[in-house]
Amino acid sequence: MNKSLTLVLSLLLASSAVALHGQTENSAADQERVSIGETRSALRQALAERRNAQARSERLEREAAAMRDAADKTARQAAALAARIQEAEAGISAAEARLELANTERTRLREELGRQQQPMAHLIAALQQFARRPLALSVLRPGSVTETVYLRAMLDSATPEIERRTAGLRTSLGRMAQLRQEAEEALAVLRSEEGRLSARQRELAELETTQRLALRTTSSSADREAERALALAEEARDLDTLIGELDRAGSLRARLAALPGPLMRPARPGEPGLTSLPQEALPDASATAPPAPYMLPVTGRTIVGFGAPQGGSVSKGVTFVPRAGAQVVAPAAGRIVFAGPFRGYGRIVIVEHPGGWTSLVTGLARTNAEVGESVVSGTPLGVAAQGGPKVTLELRHEGEPVNPLRFVG
Secondary structure, eight states, X not given: OOHHXXXXXXXXXXXXXXXXXXXXXXXXXXXXXXXXXXXXXXXXXXXXXXXXXXXXXXXXXXXXXXXXXXXXXXXXXXXXHHXXXXXXXXXXXXXXXXXXXXXXXXXXXXXXXXXXXXXXXHHHHHHHHHHTSOHXXXXXXXXHHHHHHHHHHHHHHHHHHHHHHHHHHHHHHHHHHHHHHHHHHHHHHHHHHHHHHHHHHHHHHHHHHHHHHHHXXXXXXXXXXXXXXXXXXXXXXXXXXXHXXXXXXXXXXXXXXXXXXXXXXXXXXXXXXXXXSOTTOOOOGGGGSOOSSBOOSSOSEEEEOTTOEEXXXXXXXXXXXXXXXXXXXXXXXXXXXXXXXXTTSOEEEEEEETTTEEEEEXXXXXXXXXXXXXXXXXXXXXXXXXXXXXXXXXXXXXXXXXXXXXXXX
């Protein structure tokens, strides 16, 4: 085989390799599309959670500024700080998602450039070999004219592909530089959000210390209630039994609170006495309405939905995977009736709401709530675990599980 034929075959193989590369280069991208889609979904969720937490913190800060009672002001300040912490956590998740997207695309582009270089290098080498051969010599050699025609035809067909590929390479290199800048910006935002998170956590810890000191001065009845709750937890066989006992205790408290007060002395002798509460008052229709506003206790990805099959039964709540050590807050205003460890659920908090509603939050590594404490929506309850965190929220009405996502605003 003479050199001219070899050169023709080289050009043919090189141009074919470039064409085949164009048909197969999307296979790796197809495999990555699912993970990229999941990351983009996580980014959208984190951004939405960040906006919601920011709006909630601003509202609570306005409410705290308008409060005159010191306890109410402190409660809303704590809830506002907890919202700021969740805002920073969501910001970190968003920055991490952006960083992952940028790095994933950079890796894909780097691999694509590597795949493009090999066939292009073969084609360029063949063209260089052809370019070194003077055209006049080709004409003088027998049969070289036909070979030259073949070479020219190959060159004409390869040149557009080369131009397209080199344009694609230039675009890819420009995109690589852009992605590098995006990754650096995302990393800077990540570091900033982490600093904000640490600062807010320190502020909340200081405020909670002040709250605990204030509660201890008037906590004799709360201590007795906490002891009764712990005793119920020791006796309860399972979580349903514990919630049932606490619901009965809550119903008793509600009935006692609804009893009429003592007779008030009439303004003029001879007139019938007046009670402090009108006995003929009809029950308010909103007394049994679900707690509102209602919110999720933690930011994170949902892994188990309400009613999903779980261990031979169905889930009675919703389970989330938050960040390690994530802030957990009260889903609605109410009263803490239990806070502590319980039978394989980690530390749990049970919040009693008006109208026979109860929220249960499980999977906490640390609880800051105190039994008997009144909380507002967003009050910090504790934090999630550092390793493999899972937080479950259950909402019950008169002991029956209800899907909490129906009421989340």
